[in-house]
Amino acid sequence: MSKSESDRVRQLFDLSGRVAIITGGAGLLGYHHGAILAAAGAHVVLLDLPATEPASRAVQIAAAHGVECLGLTTDITNEASVSDARG
Numbered sequence: 001m002s003k004s005e006s007d008r009v010r011q012l013f014d015l016s017g018r019v020a021i022i023t024g025g026a027g028l029l030g031y032h033h034g035a036i037l038a039a040a041g042a043h044v045v046l047l048d049l050p051a052t053e054p055a056s057r058a059v060q061i062a063a064a065h066g067v068e069c070l071g072l073t074t075d076i077t078n079e080a081s082v083s084d085a086r087g
C-alpha cells in the first residue's frame with residue numbers, strides 16, 4: 001500500500017488509539033487484515049501459532065505503517081495459551 005493510499009484509508013477510517021487483535025494474524029489473510037487496520041492507525045496485535053512467526057510479521061506491519069504492532073505466539077484453542085497472551 002502506498003503512502004497516499006494509507007493516508008486515504010486513515011481519512012476514511014481513523015482508528016488512531018484503538019487496538020485490534022487478530023487471531024490467525026500471521027497467515028495470509030490475517031496479515032493483510034492487520035496491515036489495513038494499521039494503515040487506519042490502529043495498534044495491532046497478531047496472535048498465531050509458533051510456526052507462523054507472528055513476531056516477525058508484526059515487525060513488518062509496524063515498519064510499513066508506523067504504528068505499534070505486537071506478535072504473540074498463541075494457540076486460541078488452548079485457554080492457558082490465551083491467558084498467557086493476555087499477560
